[in-house]
Amino acid sequence: MELAQRNITMPCDDSNKAFLKIIKIHEKSKEMKSLCEDLDLYKELVQESKNGMEKGVQSKDTGAKKKDEEQKNKIELMNDELEEKEEDNNDDNYDDDDDDIKELKRNLWNVQGTLVQQIVEFYKSFVNDNHHLDTDEVKMEITPGVGGQEALLFSKKLFTMYENFCKKKNYEYEVKNRITDDMTKGGNKNIVVHIRGKDVYENFAQEIGIHRVQRVPINSKKIQTSTSIVLIFDEKRIKDKLQKKINFSKTDLLIETKRSGGAGGQSVNKNETCVKIVHKPTNITVEVQKTSSQIQNKSIAIELLRSKLYNFYYEQEKIIYLKDKKNQKLSGNRSEKIRTYNFIHDVVIDHVANVQYSDIHKFFKGDHLIQLINKKKKIFYQNIVDETLMYILSRAGK
Template identity: 40%
Template sequence: GGLRHAVASIAGAEAYKCLKFEGGVHRVQRVPKTEKQGRIHTSTMTVAILPQPTEMRLQISPKDLRIETKRASGAGGQHVNTTDSAVRIVHIPTGIVSECQQERSQIRNKEKAMQMLYAKLYNAKLEEETKKRNTARKIQIGTKGRSEKIRTYNFPQDRITDHRISRSVHHIESFMLGEEMLDEMIQTVREYADYETLMEIISENEK
């Protein structure tokens, strides 16, 4: 049971700039209501933040795409089971795949699958360029793999710890509501990332 996968679209001024450092592994430590011995259970969630490029910034040739349709699986009633509404798009040169079956309409599923494909291709290009720039010394924030543990939410202690900047704050509820505590944490991470980027540039120029 539980949620295994979710996709959300966030729009707004500088949305990617504000949220890009939220990518990574978020760890939750809690005592479930069903736990009789009071033992702390640890769960993790991997977050990927992908910028949504415009068609002007990233061009995809139709001949490089293989578009497949199939019947959607899972809940949805008779309509889902009897129509080929699910869409799967393969970018042939890279092998990157995007799928969508959220909508009842095949057209809407194709639109969403294309949006996700654009984001995946743009992110792959971004990661490739980042690796090329940081061969001598990796920037500590923003270039680590998504398997990197970035933050822990400890419910018994009502504490949030960001491991990249070694900073802890308390009151998880306020933090999760996106109030000042979250803004301050994000700003601190961004400032530290800027500092690391500056150190990278200085290191390159001193060679």
């Protein structure tokens, strides 16, 4: 799926050092390739012979069975010896081999162990950094796309479906924002929910994209197609990142004081209790004159500035996120869908997993959604594995 097919950008020198090691390992592994192939071929031949014996035993008489059993035991003995030799690669017991064979076995074992370790480190650092698999808190945004009032109603229906899903998975969720029914009066235009729980990201990541609904509105006789856009944000990571950004230094601030205006007596006009703070890097300005104390007003102004900066940087992160999802074309266009909910035929069709479920109302209750997400997670992780291996091979081949 699109989420797992993003290109991984290669950061910093440490990662290059890691992949230089992989290149060396790759070169060493070439030298031992023939040995590995011989061992694999030997094991395959043994296994085929063993399977052939098992089939042959069933069709022979008692005397033949005894002979076959002896041959089978010999093959099993050879197989056991092979496995013992492979286990010896992890020990210092190479007494039966000459020095060259000992060194070759040690190198082969070291290559295998080091390569596995490098892949694990790569996965933990770069892959997880792109896919946020370690987070236990996400923010979901459900925004009506094309379709006017029908898109709004469908977004609410999607939220009910995810609410049922959270209850079945024992996830904690908190609704931060609900869609206002009358959008013409400048009300809320999307649903925002914070969700916490085990494996929460990898589950909800499967829902990112355009959801399309086809049904006949109550006040119409024609089929209408509408959409809703679902986005997932790694809230925990964003909070940690933004917390660092809003911890500004004194040199970032321009603080001015002046006399407060309005009612308040002579002291208000005589003392400069109004505090104005400008954040130089962003040019965000706050001004506070709530109290007759300059110190209190300054404290209030700083907290207000932190809040504004948080919102400012959060929107920046959101822009970066949406650019990163450009391959998904999240414009809300009807043709850019990951799933279709067809009320006319009472069916839900997922275009990523290429499956469909009947009984659309049951799907919204959450049971079928759990089945679908589990199916899509397999695709998700397979894409991650492919992405990781392709990247490592491309680096090793340079």
